[in-house]
Amino acid sequence: MTDYIRDWSYGIYLAYLVEEKGGDPLEVIMSETDKNLLLIQHRGDELREIDPNFRPSKNEAAWMEHARKNNEDNFFVTILFHCIFAKLLMKTNTLLVSSSGETIQPDDYVFVHEDRLDWVYPRWPLRSNTELKTFIEYFDNGTFDGGDLAERYCFLDFPMGVLAMKNNSRAGFNRSSHFSDDAFCERYVAAHVSPFISRAVVWNDAGLPDSFAEFLENIGAIEERWGLSALLSKTGQSTGPKQRRGTKPTGARLEFLRRYPNGKPEGLSGDAIAAELTEAGFPISGRMVNKYAEELKN
DSSP, X not given: OHHHHHHHHHHHHHHHHHHHTTOOXXXXXXXXXXXXXXXXXXXXXXXXXHOTTOOXXXXXXXXXXXXXXXXXXXXXXXXXXXXXXXXXHHHSOOEEEOTTOOEEOOOGGGGOBTTOGGGOOOOSSGGXXXXXXXXXXXXXXXXXXXXXXXXXXXXXXXXXXXXXXXXXXXXXXXXXXXXXXXXHHHXXXXXXXXXXXXXXXXXXXXXXXXXXXXXXXXXXXXOGGGOHHHHHHHHTOOOSSSOXXXXXXXXXXXXXXXXXXXXXXXXXXXXXXXXXXXXXXXXXXXXXXXXXXHHHHO
């Protein structure tokens, strides 16, 4: 699950960067290439815009700026990741499973983040978010990084994926839960946390969103105006980490539906559209274009 959300986070972050330059954010998100690699390529292209024959030894200042951006990129992606992950933990049916396989659905506050990232809806650009201002200032000063953000779940050992009692657990929970009663917090921990220490966090299919793209739109992680969930719904493609039956739509089919949501225009042949898509990096035959166009009519 974390790898799945991390790939989404890289994709969302890069989609915004691409859109700033006049590109299509959906091309990034729909790509089957690892989004971290795409981000690295994007920053490399920026260097080559400065100098097509760029070499670190020739332009040390540009290389240092590239390294700074790379570090900042990874931090901002981590912020996006935890804003999504914190909401997934608390807004879906997150489960805890024991080493013997016993599964329970705990109270959602056992997953609370000390900084209440389940309440943070990051807007682009990320530096404009007042809720993230302190994190970013500490990061700029070199005193905070993504690992620190992961450590601030009150009762979750993030690297291990298990419930845990940490040094900051009780104090962080008392501040972030807003129960305003230390005695109540102690009773809560005794009843809802302590009995389940070391249980692992899991989800089953029934507890996950049917459309992860729609879930991301609803929590403000991606722009509804991009039309991603509507596009993926039309293609019938799985938009979540669940395993689904049926043929996975090809990238060419997704691109055809994105460019021609109302079907093949009258007077434009399937071969002409196929040539257009193939030239754009989505190989397809005119026969398949006609087939997809017929599916849209039905």
